[in-house]
Amino acid sequence: MSGLFETLGRKLQALVGQGGGAPEVKRQQPVKKKIPVAAVPPPQQGASPAATEPDNIKMEDERTLPLLFSGDVLTAVDGVLKIPDEARNLCALFSTGLWLVSASHRRSPLVTSVAQAAKRQGFRVDEPRYVTPNIIIQAYLYSERKKSSSQFDENSARRRIVATFDQAVQLGANDIHIESVNGRAVVQFRIDGSLRRQDVWTQREGDQFLAAVFAHSIGQSGATANWQEPMAAMLTSDARGKEVISLPKGIISVRCQWVPLSNEGKYLDMRLCYDSAHLWGENFIMADVDSLGFSQEQLKVVQSLRAAPGGLRIFSGPVNQGKTTTLRVVLNRRMAETEMRLNCLLIEDPPEGGIIGARQIGVSASVKDEQREQTFVEIMRCALRLDPDIIMLGEVRDKQTAEFAFRLALTGRQVYTTGHVYSALATPKRLRDIGIEPYIVYDYHLVRGMACQRLLRSICQSCRIPLKDACNEFGPMARELARRLRAGIAIMDAKRNKANVGKPLSECVVEPDLSQVYFANPEGCPKCYHGRAGRTVCAEIIETDAKLMSLLEDNREQDAEDYWLSPVGLDGINMLQRGLEKVRFGEVSPDDAEFELGYFARDREVEEVEQVLGGLP
Ligand SMILES: [Zn+2]
Numbered sequence: 001m002s003g004l005f006e007t008l009g010r011k012l013q014a015l016v017g018q019g020g021g022a023p024e025v026k027r028q029q030p031v032k033k034k035i036p037v038a039a040v041p042p043p044q045q046g047a048s049p050a051a052t053e054p055d056n057i058k059m060e061d062e063r064t065l066p067l068l069f070s071g072d073v074l075t076a077v078d079g080v081l082k083i084p085d086e087a088r089n090l091c092a093l094f095s096t097g098l099w100l101v102s103a104s105h106r107r108s109p110l111v112t113s114v115a116q117a118a119k120r121q122g123f124r125v126d127e128p129r130y131v132t133p134n135i136i137i138q139a140y141l142y143s144e145r146k147k148s149s150s151q152f153d154e155n156s157a158r159r160r161i162v163a164t165f166d167q168a169v170q171l172g173a174n175d176i177h178i179e180s181v182n183g184r185a186v187v188q189f190r191i192d193g194s195l196r197r198q199d200v201w202t203q204r205e206g207d208q209f210l211a212a213v214f215a216h217s218i219g220q221s222g223a224t225a226n227w228q229e230p231m232a233a234m235l236t237s238d239a240r241g242k243e244v245i246s247l248p249k250g251i252i253s254v255r256c257q258w259v260p261l262s263n264e265g266k267y268l269d270m271r272l273c274y275d276s277a278h279l280w281g282e283n284f285i286m287a288d289v290d291s292l293g294f295s296q297e298q299l300k301v302v303q304s305l306r307a308a309p310g311g312l313r314i315f316s317g318p319v320n321q322g323k324t325t326t327l328r329v330v331l332n333r334r335m336a337e338t339e340m341r342l343n344c345l346l347i348e349d350p351p352e353g354g355i356i357g358a359r360q361i362g363v364s365a366s367v368k369d370e371q372r373e374q375t376f377v378e379i380m381r382c383a384l385r386l387d388p389d390i391i392m393l394g395e396v397r398d399k400q401t402a403e404f405a406f407r408l409a410l411t412g413r414q415v416y417t418t419g420h421v422y423s424a425l426a427t428p429k430r431l432r433d434i435g436i437e438p439y440i441v442y443d444y445h446l447v448r449g450m451a452c453q454r455l456l457r458s459i460c461q462s463c464r465i466p467l468k469d470a471c472n473e474f475g476p477m478a479r480e481l482a483r484r485l486r487a488g489i490a491i492m493d494a495k496r497n498k499a500n501v502g503k504p505l506s507e508c509v510v511e512p513d514l515s516q517v518y519f520a521n522p523e524g525c526p527k528c529y530h531g532r533a534g535r536t537v538c539a540e541i542i543e544t545d546a547k548l549m550s551l552l553e554d555n556r557e558q559d560a561e562d563y564w565l566s567p568v569g570l571d572g573i574n575m576l577q578r579g580l581e582k583v584r585f586g587e588v589s590p591d592d593a594e595f596e597l598g599y600f601a602r603d604r605e606v607e608e609v610e611q612v613l614g615g616l617p
Helices: 002-017 085-089 109-120 133-171 203-216 276-280 296-307 323-337 369-385 399-410 424-434 467-474 476-495 546-553 557-565 575-584 590-597 603-613
Strands: 091-093 099-102 129-131 175-181 184-191 194-202 231-236 251-261 265-274 312-316 344-348 359-362 390-393 414-419 447-459 532-543
Touching: 085 091, 085 109, 085 133, 091 109, 091 133, 099 109, 099 133, 129 133, 133 175, 133 184, 133 203, 133 251, 133 265, 175 203, 184 203, 194 203, 203 231, 203 251, 203 265, 296 323, 296 447, 296 532, 312 323, 312 399, 312 424, 323 344, 323 390, 323 414, 323 447, 344 369, 359 369, 369 399, 390 399, 399 414, 399 424, 424 447, 424 532, 424 546, 424 557, 447 575, 447 590, 467 476, 476 575, 476 590, 476 603, 532 575, 532 590, 546 557, 575 590
Parallel strands: 099 129, 312 414, 312 447, 344 359, 344 390, 390 414
Antiparallel strands: 091 099, 175 184, 175 265, 184 194, 231 251, 251 265, 447 532
16 A cells, blocks of 8 residues: 555656655645644754755655555654654654654754664664655644544444444344454344344454454453454453443343454354343242243242252253253242342352352453363362352362362252253263262262253244144144154153053053144244244253162163153153143244254154054044
8 A cells, every 4th residue: 555655656746746846835734733742943053954955855745745654653642662752843753664854853863863763673764754844743643643543443343342232132132143254244143042144244344343342351451362262251241441341231241252263254252141130020039940931840849959958959951051040040039038148159150140149259251271270179169168058050060060069068058050961860970970979979968959951942922823734834744743742742641640650551542632732933923033932941850869869870760760750759750741741832833842852752652652542633
């Protein structure tokens, strides 16, 4: 660019300046903004350059020279080169090497010392261009204008961040994804589990957004972003300072993860952490897990677990399936029931907060990994000294955290935590894999509760399609699905009936009522997104006992499951059965439930049921 300007400048100079004539003082432009400068020192006595050597210096043309201005002015007040204020009347050095010197002061020792200092510090200093003081003023004006326009860019990026968050909260998004590559930036929101394209910006706008989020996240002020490596950070609503972005109401924090893409692209995922009041309304403190999608029987198990002293309660499930939300509701309720008299401690990495009356200790996401590990160990040690009644430990992820959790549980504290297994019954095995001894893992006083959950998309009540119509409309696939659904529900009903215990299945299946079953309408309506609106928790939860744990310890998983689900055993309900209930009562579309939970019934089971009940009517 500067090369282009230079050529342009010379051409103009040739046209207007007529080959380096006398400077045109008449055409001085009015200076609007006054730059704070010291008084111009008088030209050196006895050495007035204009008088002694009028032809030796070539004066630059005032109208064309500003075209050469580019880059930063190193000698500006906040420039990188520190010079005395009065020197700013005499000269200006640009980062491009352009070196402007007031013709009448070219021998001033001030000017010479500035040039020397610049060279010493490794800056490029081209041959001086002799100019009138007016041009020097113009150079510093240019610098100020440039600064305010980059300020403007930053302000607009900041406004864009705030607007994007506002939009995300309005739509109930959990994540904001921004992919900035190949000339454009695609903005997507994750709402009810699926990604929706929200906006497309230019890549420049996207890069600015990513950089601004980085600059405003906690612990990053002054740090330079390294876009070649993945980076993590947080934005929080309680951070203070002028660089802080105010998060919209309802958001506690935003976890940010940047990832480099090929082709010099960048990716940013922002996870929004909502506060409980936003999610469950103002009287959320009295809400319980039934409002999330737990059944009344499961609610009773949760209540019983909440009342039992000591021991671990482990809530598992795949990532991003609402485990921590469930835990928060359980603990909020516990705090309300005990009128906040309990000492509840939250140990999370990173902290997410949201439990009324609880004390939060946590490690910031911006801290480096090794340091984080160390801090976490220290936090665990100090937690024991704080004498808590209830502890929520963000996650049991390794032997260290698991041992810590058990140590707390052994001393009579209620410990709540999350894990990553895919069924409640698999929890003890996972603890064994981590390295915990069997005499601890299979002690039902220590592992009191095991839960697992997934989120299912709720069907839109306004545009859902009755099962019969769907079978006609959607063809054989829907019909096959309906056959599995019918068999699945028939078998579940038979098994969950106490009167049927010990009888063969063929003697006890009865035709299930499918009149409340609906399919989601993929076309959707103004109240939903492709026929779905919101999500509901599909969970299984077990309050352990000696028999169940001993069956698991003997590796008799099937017997353990039968005992758990039997109406004469623990009378529990597993995730698939819970999903079937949600489908039966028109809360969830059967295809969504099968997508998350697997087939409702195997071919053999469908045949078995149809032998008794006949084909699907
Ligand atoms: Zn709808």
